[in-house]
Amino acid sequence: MFTLVVGGAASGKSAYAEDWSASLSSRWVYLATMYPWDAECVTRIQRHRRARAGRGFETVERYTDLAGLTIPEGTSVLLEDLGNLLSNELYAPGGAGADAALRGVEALLTRCEHLTVVTNEVFSGGADYGAETMEYLRALAHLNRVLARRADRLVEVLCGLPNVLKGGAI
Amino acid sequence: MIFVTGPLFAGKQDYICAALGWTQEMFDAHGVRDVERLAEQAGDLPTLADALAAHEVVIATEIGGGVVPVDAGQREARERAGRLACQLAQRAEVVVRVCCGLPQVLKGKLP
Numbered sequence: 001m002f003t004l005v006v007g008g009a010a011s012g013k014s015a016y017a018e019d020w021s022a023s024l025s026s027r028w029v030y031l032a033t034m035y036p037w038d039a040e041c042v043t044r045i046q047r048h049r050r051a052r053a054g055r056g057f058e059t060v061e062r063y064t065d066l067a068g069l070t071i072p073e074g075t076s077v078l079l080e081d082l083g084n085l086l087s088n089e090l091y092a093p094g095g096a097g098a099d100a101a102l103r104g105v106e107a108l109l110t111r112c113e114h115l116t117v118v119t120n121e122v123f124s125g126g127a128d129y130g131a132e133t134m135e136y137l138r139a140l141a142h143l144n145r146v147l148a149r150r151a152d153r154l155v156e157v158l159c160g161l162p163n164v165l166k167g168g169a170i
Numbered sequence: 171m172i173f174v175t176g177p178l179f180a181g182k183q184d185y186i187c188a189a190l191g192w193t194q195e196m197f198d199a200h201g202v203r204d205v206e207r208l209a210e211q212a213g214d215l216p217t218l219a220d221a222l223a224a225h226e227v228v229i230a231t232e233i234g235g236g237v238v239p240v241d242a243g244q245r246e247a248r249e250r251a252g253r254l255a256c257q258l259a260q261r262a263e264v265v266v267r268v269c270c271g272l273p274q275v276l277k278g279k280l281p
Contacts, residue, residue: 010249010250160260
């Protein structure tokens with residue numbers, strides 16, 4: 001089951017993705033992509049770790065090149081999140097561009113029993129940004145659309161509540 | 171409590187007043203809006219959410235759908251607004267998202 005979960009800032013998308021994933025299987029690899037750029041990122045990483053504690057998620061931190069990751073066949077993976085993975089592939093040391101982010105998710109799809117990908121709604125704040133940010137937005141929107149087409153289930157999370165846009169009958 | 175969310179100028183208050191048969195005066199007496207602005211200054215979000223939930227209708231504008239702000243204060247305000255909305259949705263019997271003036275019920279049933 002490939003599930004794509006999309007939501008804005010503090011929309012409850014992570015909690016929803018974890019609850020949904022836990023309902024599918026009791027053992028998950030939690031693939032954490034947030035690069036610890038600064039103290040705020042570190043605090044955020046710690047808050048998410050606390051929220052997941054004791055829920056059967058084994059955390060693996062990986063910032064780039066998901067295709068190079070050794071994941072045993074049949075593993076279930078919760079990837080959090082696509083926006084960070086893309087910015088790492090574009091801007092972090094070892095990054096290999098937007099295509100590498102898509103290749104990484106595709107590699108997971110070939111090996112995972114269940115894959116849940118959390119992605120970001122960052123497209124409703126206008127377009128008054130610099131060229132680099134616009135390039136990032138276009139690349140993330142492209143990833144979202146490609147993955148939503150492939151997903152068995154697409155869920156938009158609004159104030160912690162799911163709005164199922166695809167795969168609702170499952 | 172009915173919690174109404176949606177983007178700026180989506181017709182959230184117009185919709186809920188029409189659905190409930192409320193006038194502006196009734197809304198002023200029994201509803202509260204723009205609560206995302208309260209999240210920024212509030213000391214404790216659950217306490218704020220409890221207080222707001224005493225109203226019959228609570229309306230928040232969704233502000234978490236843009237690019238992460240460069241300014242740390244704006245980032246924090248946006249996060250707090252999002253968390254307040256989650257807490258209000260938990261406390262609400264009914265949650266409605268309004269888009270272009272049209273409702274989508276996310277939780278419960280409208281009276």
